[in-house]
Amino acid sequence: MSTPPDEALRTRISELEARVGRLEEEGERAERREDSERTPPDPGPEQTGHTPAETAESETAAIGPASPDPARQADDDDPYWVLAGLEDRYPDDDVVLYGGTMSTDGGGYRWQYGLPTQTVLDGDFADAAPALSALAHPVRLALLQAVLTGTHATADLAALPGLGTSGQVYHHLNQLSSAGWLRSPRRGRWEVPGERTIPLLALVMAATT
Structure with missing residues (x-):
């Protein structure tokens, strides 16, 4: 019995994907051997997390090394301290904002990004x-x-x-x-x-x- 064309095509695609995966693994092993034979370069801006990011309309988006700032600690008495700060800065506007920090071996990230709520709704x-x-x-x-x-x-x-x-x-x-x-x-x-x-x-x- 002959194999249906669609099934044969899926089988062929799966074989090709597996072959590409094997080639990728072989390339990775070869690159590891090359890396072990040379001194690693000094970390550049991308590795240390100092790359500047774009600026949003209503908030600044930034990437940089994550470092704690005691002056910016949350007020334990106000569960909405983020929203309070947002309202202080934009008392007359509705704004959607997200942000956070993440530490890495090479430095870390600090990131925030915001837009007027209406801008998001109009998109x-x-x-x-x-x-x-x-x-x-x-x-x-x-x-x-x-x-x-x-x-x-x-x-x-x-x-x-x-x-x-x-x-x-x-x-x-x-x-x-x-x-x-x-x-x-x-x-x-x-x-x-x-x-x-x-x-x-x-x-x-x-x-x-």
């Missing part, structure tokens, strides 16, 4: 579909979590349990990269862009609380 919500769709898969979310917590090599990501074949993992990594949630500064290595780190954590927190 086309459908424009968010590509970025949100890329997150709508448990394997992709697991990959992002692994990258954020220190697993960066393709081979190491493909070796994590429960994520499918190396070809499938490679496919998911490319989908996340196309949507801007991941980038590959060099072959076989992945990272979440600094300007997407806090937004990603904010989205996950909003979806799970």
Whole structure:
């Protein structure tokens, strides 16, 4: 009995993805050997988290090294201390704001971004579909979590349990990269862009609380 065309095509795609995954792993192993033979370079601005970010309409978005500031500690008596500060700055406007900090081995991130509420409402919500769709898969979310917590090599990501074949993992990594949630500064290595780190954590927190 002949194989249906659609099934044959899916089989062929799966084989190609697996082959690409194997090639990627071989490239990563070769790159590791090269890295072990040379002295690592000094960390640049991207690694230390000092890269400047864009400015939003109503708030400044910034990336920099995370450092505690005692003068900015929350008032324990006011559970809405963030909103109080927002209202002090924009007493006549409705504003949507998110922010946060994250420490890393190379420094850290401090990020906040805000827009007038009406600006958000006037935009086309459908424009968010590509970025949100890329997150709508448990394997992709697991990959992002692994990258954020220190697993960066393709081979190491493909070796994590429960994520499918190396070809499938490679496919998911490319989908996340196309949507801007991941980038590959060099072959076989992945990272979440600094300007997407806090937004990603904010989205996950909003979806799970």
